[in-house]
Amino acid sequence: DTGVSQDPRHKITKRGQNVTFRCDPISEHNRLYWYRQTLGQGPEFLTYFQNEAQLEKSRLLSDRFSAERPKGSFSTLEIQRTEQGDSAMYLCASRSGTDYSPLHFGNGTRLTVT
Amino acid sequence: GESVGLHLPTLSVQEGDNSIINCAYSNSASDYFIWYKQESGKGPQFIIDIRSNMDKRQGQRVTVLLNKTVKHLSLQIAATQPGDSAVYFCADSDFDNYGQNFVFGPGTRLSVLP
Numbered sequence: 001d002t003g004v005s006q007d008p009r010h011k012i013t014k015r016g017q018n019v020t021f022r023c024d025p026i027s028e029h030n031r032l033y034w035y036r037q038t039l040g041q042g043p044e045f046l047t048y049f050q051n052e053a054q055l056e057k058s059r060l061l062s063d064r065f066s067a068e069r070p071k072g073s074f075s076t077l078e079i080q081r082t083e084q085g086d087s088a089m090y091l092c093a094s095r096s097g098t099d100y101s102p103l104h105f106g107n108g109t110r111l112t113v114t
Numbered sequence: 115g116e117s118v119g120l121h122l123p124t125l126s127v128q129e130g131d132n133s134i135i136n137c138a139y140s141n142s143a144s145d146y147f148i149w150y151k152q153e154s155g156k157g158p159q160f161i162i163d164i165r166s167n168m169d170k171r172q173g174q175r176v177t178v179l180l181n182k183t184v185k186h187l188s189l190q191i192a193a194t195q196p197g198d199s200a201v202y203f204c205a206d207s208d209f210d211n212y213g214q215n216f217v218f219g220p221g222t223r224l225s226v227l228p
Contacts, residue, residue: 004157031214042203042218043158056213091157099209100165102148103216105157 002026004106006092012112013082020078021109025094032075033103034067035091036060043091049075082113126225133191135222137204142185144206148216149178149189151200158203161189191224199226 005024013019025032030051035043046065048056051072061067064082069075079086089110093103127133139147145166150158162173164180164187171178177190187204201221207214 006157033214033216035218040220042205042220045215045217048214050214056215058215093157100146100163102160102163103158103205104160105150107155107157 004092004094004104006090006106006109008109009107010110010112012114015084015113016081018078018080019082019111020076021090021092021111023075023077023092023106025073025075025092026104027073028096029094029104030072030097031095032069033093033095034075034077035093035105037089037091037108038087046077079111082111084113087111087113123220124223124225126227127194128227129194129196131194133189133194133198133224135189135191135202135224137187137189137219139185139187139204139206141206141208141217142182143210144208146207146209147178147180147187148205148207149176149187150203150205150218151198152203152221153200161202194224194226196226196228199224 007022032049034046037043045058046061047067049069064080067077089108091108093105095101095103148163149161152158162178164171164178169180175192179188201223203218203221205216205218207216
């Protein structure tokens with residue numbers, strides 16, 4: 001168990017560019033989550049996958065955001081036409097298939113939009 | 115609004131003393147609660163969890179207390195050490211109403227004084 005891995009750790013991009021982040025969950029976890037965290041705030045839910053199916057999406061996830069988990073293992077989060085307001089830490093978490101199991105987080109991708 | 119919040123945004127304690135971090139939640143149907151520790155530049159790290167059918171759970175140097183009557187959750191850290199300095203978040207889940215989402219509070223910063 002190597003934990004949840006996220007890549008890249010940091011991303012600086014210019015406004016209007018597209019960015020893509022990758023998350024590799026804990027291998028035996030079938031549930032994968034994306035959260036966004038801004039400075040001084042707690043993580044905010046973006047979306048959730050069970051295996052390859054995207055089952056829940058937050059209203060925070062505008063049409064510029066898309067997430068995939070094509071084979072039920074790693075996931076990608078893409079932001080198109082980035083805006084300065086997208087600057088945040090993007091956290092991925094995974095958990096096992098039982099209801100009362102905690103989220104295990106990666107160390108996040110810090111996005112800065114200039 | 116979010117269901118989980120914290121009474122105190124910052125807490126300073128002397129090394130060796132016990133720390134108590136509090137959390138209030140508003141959803142009486144929440145049935146699973148988790149405490150996380152987040153150090154600078156890292157993702158939230160799982161500390162301890164508790165289900166609503168319990169009122170106390172102990173881990174290594176940590177104890178979580180749940181008072182469902184007043185919808186209050188606390189994290190007690192015994193013999194606080196410099197390595198405990200971090201931001202602490204509580205999170206709750208209510209699988210009937212939140213789906214698989216976990217809702218986080220804004221966090222409390224714990225500073226351990228030498």
